[in-house]
Amino acid sequence: MKQLIQSFKTGDTILEEVPAPQVAKGQVLIRTTRSLVSLGTERMLVEFGKANLVQKARQQPDKVKQVLDKIKTEGLMPTLEAVFNKLAQPLPLGYCNVGKVIAVGEGVSEFKVGDRVASNGPHAEIVCVPQNLVAAIPANVSDDEAAFTVIxxxxxxxxxxxxxxxxxxxxVTGLGLIGMITAELLLANGCRVIGIDLDAEKIALARKKGIIGINPAEGADVVKSVLDETQGRGADGVIITASAKTDEIISQAARMSRKRGRIILVGVIGLNISRAEFYEKELTFQVSCSYGPGRYDEEYEQRGVDYPLPFVRWTEKRNFEAILQAVSSRRLDVASLISERVPLDEYDRVYGSIGRSRSIASILVYKEDAALQHTVHVVPATSFVGKKGVWGIIGAGNFTKMTMLPALEKAKANIKYIASAGGITGTALAKKYKIALSTTDYQEILRDRETDGVMITTRHNTHAGMVLKALAAGKHVFVEKPLALNEDELEQIIDAYDGSVTLTVGFNRRFSPHVQKVKQLVGNTPMNVIATMNAGAVPPNVWVHDMKVGGGRIIGEACHFIDLITYLTGSKVTAVCMNAMGVNPAENTDNGSILLQYENGSTGVINYFSNGSKAYQKERVEVYSQDRTAVIDNYKQTTGYGFKGFSKLKTTLDKGHKAQFQALISSIKNGGAPLIPFDEIINTTRASFAAIKSLQQSSWVRLDTVQVAAAPVVAEPMEALQ
Incomplete structure (x- = not known):
């Protein structure tokens, strides 16, 4: 299928051929008939894409600070590589979609195949959208009109x-598309509406609709004009839908408002507010968040958990429905706002001059015979016949893009497939790394006889299910940590693993040259190891904290350091005790200390903290053994104390990813022992479960008593790749 994307690296707007998404649980698959170009929002994205690096930096000073912090902790070259990789990621354009339902996911009862619907899907021939972001279109509303629903x-x-x-x-300040609709809805609400804009044509259209138009370009003093129109009292409310960098707009809004007036910001403007202007009138100011309650709430949008109507009358979905009802009843006239209808293939007629466009609304028109193709050939001439060590990658997120693929490229890996949920990121990475096929159906990788192994880098709750399917298909498996989220998942993997293929978990730290050096120096003697992770804060609503999705940061991330200490000690964990910050720590934490007992008498301490400074190094490992001490500082420097012939090792930041993937590729091509013994992988995973159980019980936990509440092992096609 075809989809419009914006490149932040080249600045080009591209109609890309990508695999069609698959319907997932709680979602609706839609074949697009129309989509509306949001000229204001999309103009900003296109112009940002065309800007040079200095201009991009000036537009995002907060990101510049993050880059500088990253340089301090990780070094210049890794930071620059991360920045350029980020810029290379294409962005899907559009969020005003209309089409017909062609499939519904499990749990969706409101829609059926053939329904006409509006959604916030992008400019693509086929889109998959969560049910709470989809609304049915009344019979008397055309597809063109319905395209205005979301905006x-x-x-x-x-x-x-x-x-x-x-x-x-x-x-209403700013009579672009959103401003014009806002003004017309206010009229329907029984308000007297004053519209402000610099475009004479928009002012003329507004006046035809009964809106009082003021054009500063014609010499009008907007504040004086509003005061004149209100007999000196001032406006009861000001809704700013303009997009401009100047602070003058917010100042004008304050000066034209009555005492205790309301100012609402919908657009994007400068916000250096004068305290005096707001203080003297006791003005209220609020920023509006997109479509309404539910926006950016994963429970509502992705999992379909609605807010109870008696308590939240207007959610984003119910706002969609209200707009469609207003169009259906003819209280809202959007047809008059359409400036042009353009076939999708001729998209450049809109985007080629988007910075100079005077149109209000541009509609993209789609052919209704788009192929429902879940895999596209990116490098058609590639042949894998007779090759050993052919891989398919499932997941095209940050780890795949920033870490795994660069390492695999240097290891000269044979990669036949990459799978991603929407197809865009997978296709972009396939082009960059000359991967033959981009797909949204990861099971095609499992069915392919030429593919020897799969690499799984999806969300944590999908790992176990995908590992089981890959093992059943006879594929070698590499899975990013964690292997499983609970004991039931782990037991199913143990039962399924027969040793005929290899199973590797991405515990990369043990492959770092710094860890390898320390291991060589200390051997397998009993030792004390302290590993400190300055993990940094992750907002509480992010999926990694959800025990059913991410497993929390201890199971999901601290497992790295359990494996690291296991490797250094040459032994396995027998008991775990965890303490967390706070008087009554919850069953999950990202500020805790884990004590580990090992079979050979070694002890380990993992300090996993999220409340430290970003300016401080992320990781530090200390090893104490036989009057000797080794200290690894963030995998850039290792200092030895008491070792004969060794005092220091310095490298660029090296957490072991490259060596890990080189060893993995070599072992599958040439044969050899597993990179990490299977019993160590199981022991490490159980130790992470024991840490959570210890926190819950406030006691030491022996590994033979570990039980973590189970969730069903599932791997839905779309959910698996998000």
């Missing part, structure tokens, strides 16, 4: 926050 809800949410009443005077 209309942005204006509607601004109105809801303003809370206008019958007869009030509301100013």
């Amino acid at each position: 209309g809800s942005i204006g509607l949410q601004g109105i809801r926050l303003c809370n206008p009443t019958l007869g009030e005077t509301i100013v």
Whole structure:
């Protein structure tokens, strides 16, 4: 299928051929008939893409600070590599989609095949959208009109926050697409509406609709004009839908408002606010968030958990429906806003001049025979016949892009497939690394007889299910940590693993030259190891904290350091005790200390903290054994104390990823022992479960008593790749 994307690296807007998404649980698969170009939002993205690096940096000063912090902790070259990889990631354009349902996922009962729907899907021939971001279109609303649903809800949410009443005077600053719809909805609400814009054509259209138009380009003083229109009282509310860098717009809004007036920001403007202007009138100011309640809430959007209507009357989905009802009843006229209808293949007529466009709304028109193809050939001439060590990658997220693929390229790995949920990131990476096939159906990799192994880098809750399917298909498996999220998942993997293929978990630290050197120096003698991880804070609503999805940061990330200490000690964990910060720590934490007892008498301490400074190094490992001490500082420097013939090792940042993948590729091509013994992988995984159990019970936990609450082992096609 075809999809519009924006390159931040080259600045080009591209109609890309990508594999069609697959329907997933709680989602709706839609064949697009129309999509609306949001000229304001998409113009910003296109212009940002065309900007040079200095201009990009000036537009995002917060990102510049993050880059500088990363340089301090990880070094210049790794940081630059990460920045350029990030810029190379294509961005899907569009969020105003209309089409017909061609499939519904498990748990979706509101829609059926053939329904006409509006959604926030991108500019693509086929889209897959969660059910709470989809609304049914009334029979008397055309596809062209329905394309305004999502962008209309942005204006509607601004109105809801303003809370206008019958007869009030509301100013709308910026009469672009959102502003014009906002003004017309306010009229329908019984308000007196004043619209401000610099475009004479938009002012003329607004006046035809009954809006009082003010054009500063014609010499009008906007503040004085509003005061004149309100007999000196000022506007009851101001809704700003403009996009501009100047602070003058917020100042004007304050000066034209009445005492205790309301100002709502829907657009993007400068926000250096004058305290005096707001103080003297006791003005209220609020920023509107997109389509309404539910936006950016994963529970609502991705998992379909609705907010109870008696308590949250207007969610984003219910705002979609309200816009469609307003169009259906003809209280909202959007057809008059359409400036042009353009076939998708001629998209450059819109995007080629988007920076100079004077149009209000551009509609992209789609052919209705788009192929539902889940795999596309990116490098058609590639042959894998007779080759050993052919791989398929499942997951195209940051780890795959920033770490794994660069390492695999240097290891000269034979990669036939890459699978991603939407197809865009997978296809972009396939082009960059000359991977033959991009797919949204990861099971095609498992069915392919030429493919010897799979690499799984998806969300943690899908790991166990995918590992089981890959083992059943007779494939070698590399899976990013963790292997499983609970004992039931782990037991199923133990039962399925017969040793005929290899199973490797991405415990890369043991392959770092610094760890290898320390291991060589200390051998397998009993030792004390302290590993400190300055992990950094992750917002509490991010999926890694969800025990059913990410497993929490101890199971999901601290397992790295359990494996590291296991490798250094040459022994296995027998008991675990974990303590967490706080008077009554929860059953999950990212600020805790883990004590490990080993079979050979060694002890380990893992300090996993998220409340440290980003300016401080991320990882530090200390090893104490036989009057000798080795200290690894962030895998860049190792210092030895008491070792004959060794005092220091310095490298660029090297956490062992490259060596790990080189060894993996070589072992599959040439044969050999597993990179990590299977019993060590199982022991490490159980030790991470024991840490959580210890936290829950406030006691030491022996590994033979570990039980972690189970969740079903599932690997839905779309969910698996997010």
